[in-house]
Amino acid sequence: MKIGLRTIKTAIAAVLSMLVASTLDLLYAPAAGIIAILSVGNTKRSSLYIGLGRLASLAIATIISFLCFTILGYNAWAFGVYLLLFIPLSAKWHLTDGIVVNSVLVTHYMLEQSYSFFLLKNELLLMGIGVGFALLFNLYMPNIEKQLKEDQQKIEQNFRELLTDLASELNQPYSGKLSKRCEDLLLFIREGQSRAQMHQENQWQAENMYYEEYFSMRRTQVRLLLDMIKLLKDIRVEEILVEDLRILLEYTAETFDEENDGQAILKRINLVYDVYRSKKLPENREEFENRAQLFQFLQSFKSFIEIKAEFAQTINK
Template identity: 55%
Template sequence: MKIGLRTIKTVVACFFALIIAQQLELLYYTAAGIIAILSVGNTKKSSLNTGISRFVSLAIATALAAVIFNLVGYTPLGFTLYLVVFIPLTVRFSLTDSIVVTSVLVTHYLLEQNFGWELILNEILLMAIGVGVALLSNLYMPNLEKKIKQEQETIEVHVRQLLLDMADDLTRTDKEDLVDSCDILLESIDYGQRQARMHQENQWFEENWYYEKYFIMRRAQVRSLREMILILKQIQIEEAWVADLRILLTTAGETLSEGNDGVQMLRNIDLVMESYRLKPLPKNREEFENRARLFQCLQIFKNFIELKAEFTMQQ
């Protein structure tokens, strides 16, 4: 059984929250440990946002419960009415993650049957200790940048191979099913983007969304290639007609990289498109449809390269 870093931090946060709350002789001190467990997030920013929402939620819940309990009484009915009003409010203000934690603290008012300042301070301290210890435990986060770069390299290797496979497939009658390769690539890109987002959310002050934008760009590119593959399956045309596209795909497969801006490739695509326009008109319907599909593929491939060129210009 493998114990992850988050599990260790959660256990440590709970332990220290319990010790601190107990030493301060707070009522229901175990609640501090529960709050700590529920407040350890995946990233630094998510933990901070969770902590803030917990305090806002506690303020709303305390005011609401004070009104309802004083009107209806410290009874199960009073607590039920509190939930009827409180839950929609948390949904309205996007505080739903705090419903359970805050409501547990509200039960302390119910059990003690008062809203004295000492009890209110007790609940605030329980929340502060639980949230504060959770935030401290999340100050250390592993640096995901190396892992993200490795994921980038892996994805680029697979995209290059996909382009080369598409080039080889152009002249084959028994075309390979490369759609599955695209779907696997899209899963890898989604994973890389999640890692990139976590990396950014672990930076307190640096706003650099380069990695996430990179994976968004690659996803759009792979979707373009997937669209090309589906069209190429329908093309049955002489090799001379697909020779230029094959060269373009092969060149892209050999030169694709994070640093390649694609400008030269766009020039090459424009030259090929111009050469297609100068060729003799199709002789029959079948030839017309095949050439139309071929031209459509070339347009999609141009969009594939433009995505990278635009991404490079924006950095």
């Protein structure tokens, strides 16, 4: 059994919330611990937004329940009407995180049959203590930037290997193995993008979306690589027609790097286009169709490089 950091923080925040609430002689002190449990989020920002949302939600819940209990009495029917009003309003104002915890606090009004200043203050303090300790313990989040950089290195190594193998299988019998490797890489990139989003959510300063945009760019490139791999099985041309393209793929694999802006590769692609234009025209329909597949492969590869070039321009602005 593994006990994670979030579990430890949640347990300590809940215990301290209960102890502080008890020390202040608050009614229903254990509720502060429950609020702390529900308020410890995955990131700093999520905890802050959850806490603020629940405080706002408490004010709304108090007003609605006051009207319902005053008009219908402190009973289950009035509580049901309160829920019929509170839940839709919470959904409309994007405060659904506060539905459960504030409905529990509302039952305190029902049990005490009172909306005295003491009880209103009691509920506000229960919420404040629980949310406060959750925010306090979520101020510490492990820095995962090192892992994100390691993810980048693994992704780029995978691309280098895929491009090298793509060059080897060009104009050869189709094996189908590259597609599975691309799908695995796509899954790894998605996981990295989730980590990048979490990393961003743990930053208080101005947003730097570099990692999220990087993983998004690589995801798009993998999809294009999958399109290129699908074209492999239909490319059957004279070997002399693929020599320049094979060299281009190998060069790209050798120079594939986060810092490579793709401009040198785009120039080489244009040279390959010029070579193809200088070739004699196809002599029959089959040769024409094969060359069309080869041309489409080159077009997809150009788009593959242009995506990185556009990303590099955006980042360097």
